[in-house]
Amino acid sequence: MMTKVRSSNLGYPRIGESREWKKALEQYWAGKLKKEALLDKINDIHLANLSKQKERGIDLIPVGDFSLYDHVLDTSVMFGLVPQRFQYSGGSVPLETYFAIARGTDEAVAAEMTKWFNTNYHYIVPELGDRDPALVENRPLQLFKQAREQLGIVGKPVILGPVTFVTLSKGYEPSTFADVVKQFIPLYCELLRELQQEGAEWVQIDEPVLSTTVTREQTALFHETYQQLTEAAPTIKLILQTYFDSVSHYEDIVSLPVKGIGLDFVHDDGQNLASLKQFGFPEDKVLAAGVIDGRNIWRADLGDKSTLLAEISEFVTPERLIVQPASSLLHVPVTVKNEPALDPVLLNALSFADEKLEEVVILTKGLNGGETVIQEKITVSRRAVQQLNQSAGRNNTEVREAIKQLDSTRAERQAEFSQRKKLQDEAFQLPLLPTTTIGSFPQTAEVRKQRLKWRKGELSTTEYEQYIRAEINKWIDIQEELGLDVFVHGEFERTDMVEYFGEKLGGFQFTKSGWVQSYGSRCVKPPVIYGDVVYQGPITVKETAYAQSLTTKPVKGMLTGPITILNWSFVRDDISRYETANQIALALRKEVSALEENGIHIIQVDEPALREGLPLKREKWQNYLDAAVYAFKLATTSVKNQTQIHTHMCYSDFKSIIGAIEALDADVISIETSRSHGQLISAFEDNTYNKGIGLGVYDIHSPRVPKPEELTRNIDRALRVLDPELFWINPDCGLKTRGTAETVAALQVMVEAAKQTREKLLLAK
The missing domain is CATH 3.20.20.210 (TIM Barrel)
Structure with missing residues (x-):
């Protein structure tokens, strides 16, 4: 045989x-x-x-x-x-x-x-x-x-x-x-x-x-x-x-x-x-x-x-x-x-x-x-x-030409951070240790139900948009009551931080049952980037501008960054991943400009997946990091100096890539630190970081409401190595998966911890 x-x-x-x-x-x-x-x-x-x-x-x-x-x-x-x-x-x-x-x-x-x-x-x-x-x-x-x-x-x-x-x-x-x-x-x-x-x-x-x-x-x-x-x-x-x-x-x-x-x-x-x-x-x-x-x-x-x-x-x-x-x-x-x-x-x-x-x-x-x-x-x-x-989707002449012209596209802010910060401080008048959230608020069963009805045609687009506006109204009011300093609109219209953007861009396709496990019972349905990425019109402007119309507090525009979209998608394999990242960045660049033109002057472009895309071999890291930084800057540097660019990253060892994080040139970066019990802060003990930073002060992946002393301990630990003038206070990630009551309770604790620390710092001065 x-x-x-x-x-x-x-x-x-x-x-x-x-x-x-x-x-x-x-x-x-x-x-x-x-x-x-x-x-x-x-x-x-x-x-x-x-x-x-x-x-x-x-x-x-x-x-x-x-x-x-x-x-x-x-x-x-x-x-x-x-x-x-x-x-x-x-x-x-x-x-x-x-x-x-x-x-x-x-x-x-x-x-x-x-x-x-x-x-x-x-x-x-x-x-x-x-x-x-x-x-x-x-x-x-x-x-x-x-x-x-x-x-x-x-x-x-x-x-x-x-x-x-x-x-x-x-x-x-x-x-x-x-x-x-x-x-x-x-x-x-x-x-x-x-x-x-x-x-x-x-x-x-x-x-x-x-x-x-x-x-x-x-x-x-x-x-x-x-x-x-x-x-x-x-x-x-x-x-x-x-x-x-x-x-x-x-x-x-x-x-x-x-x-x-x-x-x-x-x-x-x-x-x-x-x-x-x-x-x-x-x-x-x-x-x-x-x-x-x-x-x-x-x-x-x-x-x-x-x-x-x-x-x-x-x-x-x-x-x-x-x-x-x-x-x-x-x-x-x-x-x-x-x-x-x-x-x-x-x-x-x-x-x-x-x-x-x-x-x-x-x-x-x-x-x-x-x-x-x-x-x-x-x-x-x-x-x-x-x-x-050979399909048309993989051979878009306009996108291919834009990629060829990248050398003539500016990918740097107009002024250095120190100059930008003065202009932004004057424009926003935020207190010491400003408080904010990462972007999403609870996607309740009712929110998901209304979205499903709309997708099935059981709810008209007008009725669905009215429902979303009502949710935005409710959470703007909640943020006012909580006393947060920079608001978000809550992202109630979004199924997923990558899927939502893919649905609005050309070159993406979505499956019905293409779920994969992310952590625990959390499953995600990654978009399929099958073709050239094409900007087809405003993605986030309508909801963000509406939220801003309801308050005098600044409302952040919320976008997902090019590298995270890349790393959290199934990506075509007929061209370089870096070329696909730049295609995404060019599309987001247009969305960033659209937000700014509509009165949104704090824009957060999240890159939680930046570090996870690092090659396993250290000798390959620099090429990847250079490409990731370039794509982020390509997406974000078209704005005026007064416009504040934020980004967010989560669950990573940042010591080894602190140089790349600084090279992003974001005005404010927020980073998870709660589950690692403050260990991440050691990255900033050995490396000076001179831009705005928020180290997430409580863990959103657990349903428990944190105790005030836990948050003040995390804040105090961070302030040993970080400048209070640059420090922001926020949860460590979005609040989409949490319940309403626990979210409000946890944010109350966070705002109170910020106030207490702010008062201590002012008294010390």
């Missing part, structure tokens, strides 16, 4: 075709679903996901990638790593405690949340140091047994590797990193032994940290770690899985003592393939080749992928080759079949999770002698890709 190439998957979307997973979780949190019913629904979704992969012919089906909230949090609680503030007494972590870590309680602040490498997925940061780790529950083993017993699937358990897990954690000194990793090795050994005893054959251990910039000394720790793991469970075939970029020190990595190495041949800029050709591949190992893009939604040109696999096959025999996506499919929607309303040319060029699995299987069959099948599929896929590339 001919030895076959195998097909595999690294992970599958958790949310269900209709977001059943999200709905079940939120019903449980709202007290509308009992724990047993929740677990039953979740198990049904998980088993359905596994069945889909089996039906499509995937040979190595992942188990353990599924989660009730986050796979990094799963790893933490598997090892009993529950922060002391959650009053955990040992043993298997209760479901209530699991969710409390992620979401917080009235008594305990939630664990920090941050970006998963350079994606828009957020993970819960493990906290080490409160207690010694122990294997309190072998979750991969439970899911392995469930798949085998209920579906007859002998799955491939997926585990977050020890080196990456510790890298993503906090609560230890960097100098003790190797010792902390070694503390976990016996627990991973125990976990693998139990899987071996239960009959697991293949185990995928994810170590994406290997795609970042690592040193040869760090790779030595990998050798020591995986030598012990392999010896602990010698009959298990360990696949060390990397993704999101090429591996550093290829020769060292492929020589690690494991059975297989998983490499990304999509996002590696050709480096993994070049290393394979230069150094070859060990004859005693399996190469798990990631050739299908797991992070974007475009159909693969199967001819190109077949050529790539043919090159790879020169270095590995069929029995040592696995064909798979380049990363988990967590980052793409579930299936294209729910998008019949899309234009056929675009629809035929799309591939979501289910379709990507089919691409993997087709390519695998082609390598296993199915030349006829693969040739037919190559023809179909290539035609679909070419038709989209």
